[in-house]
Ligand SMILES: [Zn+2]
């Protein structure tokens with residue numbers, strides 16, 4: 294993607310993206326092309342450029358572990374600094390402060406792709422920095438109930454938990470099918486117990502949406518809200 298996108302352009306793209314997500318959640322049809330056209334007219338860029346930017350947004354959301362829009366397949370060619378701006382726009386829009394990950398992960402992937410990658414020295418004493426982040430207050434009873442319900446089995450792959458925790462219990466993690474950061478509820482009808490593998494995949498995997506759809510279809514207590 295070429296540089297030179299203003300923050301205003303990125304902000305407008307993110308706002309439309311969120312609007313499309315809201316529509317998708319409500320089961321309303323989304324005329325994606327109309328959004329691209331509006332943006333193209335407003336900023337004098339091609340519709341195609343905005344379509345691609347929207348796919349970049351899907352990619353950034355997948356790095357953030359957030360859900361992305363069906364039909365807007367993540368496209369990874371986005372600069373780290375643009376990704377950082379887009380991630381910040383999301384946190385501003387949500388009124389939440391989350392740990393920034395997109396720019397770091399994009400730089401990592403650029404490194405992985407390089408033909409020759411010198412062995413780095415790293416840093417024996419990495420600098421720490423204090424940040425303020427948003428944390429949702431959750432009900433322990435919801436997690437306890439869901440873990441009990443799942444027993445020893447991941448509710449996604451239906452395989453036994455891969456190991457026991459230090460407490461001797463099968464290790465499963467709680468996942469909110471609609472994430473709290475996206476307005477999801479802290480209720481048992483929005484939560485599942487997953488093995489760490491499925492949990493990572495449902496946040497970051499290419500098939501994240503299919504896994505979520507599978508959960509809604511197969512875990513009877515789940516409700517779409
Ligand atoms: Zn699993």
Ligand SMILES: [Zn+2]
Pocket residue numbers: 467468469492496
């Ligand atoms: Zn989760």
